[in-house]
Amino acid sequence: MKNSILHKADSRFVADHGWLKSAQTFSFHDHYDPQRIQFGALRVLNDDIVNGGKGFGRHPHDNMEIISIPLEGTLEHQDSMGNVAVINPGEIQAMSAGTGIYHTEFNKHPDEPVTFLQIWLYPDQLNVAPRYDQLDYSKGDKHNKFLQILSPDPDDAGVWIQQQSWFHIGELDAGFGTRYSLKKAGNGLYVFVIKGNVHVNGEALERRDGYGLWPEADVNITATSDAEVLLMEIPEKW
Known part of the structure; x- marks a missing residue:
């Protein structure tokens, strides 16, 4: 297994359906790339733009x-x-689909697009009772630090899911550096740059780049411009 994998923003497959434009890091629906199936339990990372209404x-x-x-x-x-x-x-919204659900997602505004990240993870237990969770983290402290917004524990910070994963989001000033320590040994870390530029263990990342690592120690993250970064800690096996 590679210790790291870089997914540049312009290497993503782009599906343009007119009303929907979807930049897909991993294989999805009709697009199949045997080299881009998943990162551990992370199966889908779509950067979607949906037209008004x-x-x-x-x-x-x-x-x-x-x-x-x-x-x-x-x-x-x-x-x-x-x-x-x-x-x-x-x-952030999280659903454990479990034994099965139906749902709809629409752009509530009739005239303006909505941009959102759609992320799928394999669960660590099948056929659980479906559940829904939603969190407003906008007032949380994510300035030059990573705010936890998802975990596997309903009593911990963030929405909770049926997987040993933790998500953090941070807004970093240019020049600021920090470290991320894994919550669980053996997990990997997938870094997605929402905006700006960062270095992750020396690897230069730009807007909408993704970088997956299987680290043996803390991960060093330094912003080379003002940046917003999503960290997804992901198990290799489940």
Whole structure:
């Protein structure tokens, strides 16, 4: 197994459906790349732009952990569990699909696009009861530090999912450096640069680049411009 893998932003497959433009880090739907299947339990990382008033009609999922993080605009969600929610930038939504759910996702604004990250992780246990969680982290302290926004523990900070994963998000000033320590030995770290430029263990990353590592020690992260960065700690096996 490689110790690291770099996914440059312009290497992603881009699916353009008119109402939806989706930049896909890993193989998804009709696009298949045997070299880009997953990173450990991280199966999907789509950077989606949905036109005003458009969206994904009612469709099913099962046995997958599904995370949505709006970056611009407003996303409206409805599901077969009875949840009706609006998700804004600064919020994160998580669903454990478990035994099966149906849901819809639409751009709530009729005239402006919504941009959001759609992330899927394999669960560490199959056929759990479906559940929904949502968190507003916008007022959390993420200035020159990484704020935890997802974990496997319902009593810990962030939304919770059925997997030994932790997500953190940070807004870093140019020149600021810090370290990330894994929560669980043997996990990997997938770094996604939402905006700006950073160095991760010396590797230069730009806007929308992704970088996966299987580190043996703490990971060093330095912003080379003002930057916003999502860290996803992911198990190799589950």
